Amino acid sequence: MQKDFCDGAPWHFRRPYYINMKIVSIIIILLITVVLSFSFSERHNKTYNNLYETSINAFKQEQSSLEKIITRADLSSEKDIQVIKQKIASARLALKNIDFWLRYFEPIAYKKINGPLPVEWENEVFEKFEPPYKREGAGLTVAELYLDGKILSKDSLLQLIKKSQTAIQTFEADSISSQLNAYHHFFLANRLFLLNLAAVYTTGFECPDTNRIIPELRSLLNGTANIYTTYNLSFPATPLTKEYLTAYDSTVEFVNHQPTSFSSFDHFDFIKNHINTLYALNQQYINDYNVNSINLNDYTINNNNRTIFSKSLYNPQNTKGVFSLVDDEKILSEIRRIGKLLFYDPILSGNNMRSCASCHKPDQYYTDTTRRTALQFDNQHSLPRNTPTLINSVYNHLLMLDGKHISLQAQGKDVMTNPAEMNSNEKELIKKVLSCKEYKDAFRKFLKLTPEEKDISLNHIVSAITYYDGSFSSFTAPFDDAMNNKQVIGADVKKGFNLFMSKAQCATCHFVPNFNGVKPPYIGSEFEVIGTPEDTSFVNISSDKGRYTINPATETLHAFRTGSIRNAQFTKPYMHNGVFNTLEEVIDFYDAGGGTGKKLKIDNQTLAGDSLKLSTGEKKQLIAFIHSLNENVIFETSPASLPRSSDKELNNRKVGGQY
Amino acid sequence: MKSILGIIFILFCTVLVQCKTQKIEYNIPSHVSALNRAIFLDRCEKGRILFKANCSGCHGIFTKGKDGVPNFTKDEIDNYRAVVLIARDQKNHAVAAKMSPEQIDHIITFLSLRIEKK
Numbered sequence: 001m002q003k004d005f006c007d008g009a010p011w012h013f014r015r016p017y018y019i020n021m022k023i024v025s026i027i028i029i030l031l032i033t034v035v036l037s038f039s040f041s042e043r044h045n046k047t048y049n050n051l052y053e054t055s056i057n058a059f060k061q062e063q064s065s066l067e068k069i070i071t072r073a074d075l076s077s078e079k080d081i082q083v084i085k086q087k088i089a090s091a092r093l094a095l096k097n098i099d100f101w102l103r104y105f106e107p108i109a110y111k112k113i114n115g116p117l118p119v120e121w122e123n124e125v126f127e128k129f130e131p132p133y134k135r136e137g138a139g140l141t142v143a144e145l146y147l148d149g150k151i152l153s154k155d156s157l158l159q160l161i162k163k164s165q166t167a168i169q170t171f172e173a174d175s176i177s178s179q180l181n182a183y184h185h186f187f188l189a190n191r192l193f194l195l196n197l198a199a200v201y202t203t204g205f206e207c208p209d210t211n212r213i214i215p216e217l218r219s220l221l222n223g224t225a226n227i228y229t230t231y232n233l234s235f236p237a238t239p240l241t242k243e244y245l246t247a248y249d250s251t252v253e254f255v256n257h258q259p260t261s262f263s264s265f266d267h268f269d270f271i272k273n274h275i276n277t278l279y280a281l282n283q284q285y286i287n288d289y290n291v292n293s294i295n296l297n298d299y300t301i302n303n304n305n306r307t308i309f310s311k312s313l314y315n316p317q318n319t320k321g322v323f324s325l326v327d328d329e330k331i332l333s334e335i336r337r338i339g340k341l342l343f344y345d346p347i348l349s350g351n352n353m354r355s356c357a358s359c360h361k362p363d364q365y366y367t368d369t370t371r372r373t374a375l376q377f378d379n380q381h382s383l384p385r386n387t388p389t390l391i392n393s394v395y396n397h398l399l400m401l402d403g404k405h406i407s408l409q410a411q412g413k414d415v416m417t418n419p420a421e422m423n424s425n426e427k428e429l430i431k432k433v434l435s436c437k438e439y440k441d442a443f444r445k446f447l448k449l450t451p452e453e454k455d456i457s458l459n460h461i462v463s464a465i466t467y468y469d470g471s472f473s474s475f476t477a478p479f480d481d482a483m484n485n486k487q488v489i490g491a492d493v494k495k496g497f498n499l500f501m502s503k504a505q506c507a508t509c510h511f512v513p514n515f516n517g518v519k520p521p522y523i524g525s526e527f528e529v530i531g532t533p534e535d536t537s538f539v540n541i542s543s544d545k546g547r548y549t550i551n552p553a554t555e556t557l558h559a560f561r562t563g564s565i566r567n568a569q570f571t572k573p574y575m576h577n578g579v580f581n582t583l584e585e586v587i588d589f590y591d592a593g594g595g596t597g598k599k600l601k602i603d604n605q606t607l608a609g610d611s612l613k614l615s616t617g618e619k620k621q622l623i624a625f626i627h628s629l630n631e632n633v634i635f636e637t638s639p640a641s642l643p644r645s646s647d648k649e650l651n652n653r654k655v656g657g658q659y
Numbered sequence: 660m661k662s663i664l665g666i667i668f669i670l671f672c673t674v675l676v677q678c679k680t681q682k683i684e685y686n687i688p689s690h691v692s693a694l695n696r697a698i699f700l701d702r703c704e705k706g707r708i709l710f711k712a713n714c715s716g717c718h719g720i721f722t723k724g725k726d727g728v729p730n731f732t733k734d735e736i737d738n739y740r741a742v743v744l745i746a747r748d749q750k751n752h753a754v755a756a757k758m759s760p761e762q763i764d765h766i767i768t769f770l771s772l773r774i775e776k777k
Contacts, residue, residue, distance in 0.1 A: 318759040318760060320759065321759050321761070322759070322761075322762075324757050324758050324759040324762055325713070325754065325757055325758065325762075327757075406760065407759070407760055407761060409759070409761070451708050451709075451712060452704075452705035452706075452708040452709050452762075452765065453705070
């Protein structure tokens, strides 16, 4: 029967056919609905997409007319140079209308459009296991710097513009422009925009002509207001609320009423009362609207934090190491307790005399303020570099002044096994540690939490230590409290901060809020060449090659990772070799234009060699600001005793060592 | 008859044991030195254990996994963005987000060097 039905009956009588018909028609209706809804949403989105397209096209026109002007120009004529410079200025303004998107979508291509330097070496946190990347900059800023150089070649200048013309095409690719069809990218791009407003745009970091910083800021803010309006038209379900828009309007008004000179601009008020408010609201949108990221720029920034001046702004180094998957508070506090004992225990060193606390002295902000550089293991020679404070070390993506290490654990292991420092070896060290019953019992318990580790290893020991010393970085300073409206701060501190952000040029390397070399989007650590001398006679530059030893390149010779200025009052001596003893000396050195300013021959100094022309009063204000970054650190008391070892000789060791 | 059964039994046991102890093989380029090879193998092994304990519930290499979740073929893992996306995504990868960079590295090393069974 079944057979007949299938084979014999005319095809239009077959029952399955009718069923199929129904299913097919339902599917067709569904498809039409889906297609229609898509086309509606597409039409709906167009205002915002159109603005993106037209703004990019406007900038492209600026680029090509700049190219034409350069082609026709006579580079030996001062008049023609001025015409080119004017055109660069107008192209920069057009760029401000798309800056909001460009920087977020593809920062590497952006560097070819308006990079601050011809060559930058980067090592970003998500590239932890990759070699440093060379980023070639081109475009407007680099072209302008080139025009101020001594020898001009039209071809080289044109190349800088042509590279930027190629780079802008990146932003027209589907993979990027398709992101404009959903709201997610908007709040993340806006977050980066706000962070850059606080840390980069007002400092002259990428605007060599300081007279143009505030005018450009104004056009940037206006361009972005336009983006906001069209965004709200296209995405009414996930809008910027009135509260945000009102706060933004008042920001624009504030900037319009501020002096045009960036040295007189009130950076303090701008960040505290305007940008930080906007940041809090934008973070709230990111949570409320369930914003998803597919962009590497968002890698470290914490979605749950509500203020720029917080230690939770971006994720610090991992302090737990092998214990990363341990959540149990009780066990964690046990790991911390063992870590503390180990921190003070000279058993970790080859001669059982040195502990972590020997150089990172707990009563001296976890550094050694009594020596330029610590003594080597032989107690005779000095190490090449100053002991850094452990406070806030977790906020560096690369560790050591040359960025040798990518994790706290790797750094810790290096110190323990380095013949010039603690001169121990893994096997010996573990044997000695496990000769103490207290350690042995604890690590046996911890071993069970790390199934991937076969035996108790240096990984366990170092992770316990980093879990302990990573906790020194959680404190805040009066300046943070002032920024978060919890405290009023003196007028000289505000003036000092405003100088720091402008005339004194500190903030072009020490970025808000940690005032270290980590700038928005807080995924990499920066290195600078400032020409630190060997000694205060300023005859020779320090022979330390710095970053060059890790990544040899013309740009990295004598480059060092930018340190934080938090707690600087208490962490003397200063610079990588501890050459300066007071903050006054440091500021005088920068005021003079670094090593170049002091007439040392340095070809690749990243700091301008001209004097900053700071007055005595201004220097005092800068120091007042630096003092306001002294954190309310609660120092640990050292343990009363160390675990007993089965090896009697080891029981003579002293808490904290004897170095 | 008994001896035949015995032989079959022994063969059966051998197969069982082989199945149980079948080692994952890794594709480490021939130019890698013996010392580095040992380091790689150590990382792979740590990665395998971490993966099995924390990832294989969804990503089916050892088990069935979940539908629509990548099984990390060679091509998928070669894209280094995987490292980033895994560690970043707090919703689907809460465990991975907690891991140390080294632990993530061990897992990625394991996934990229293991020879996939055909």
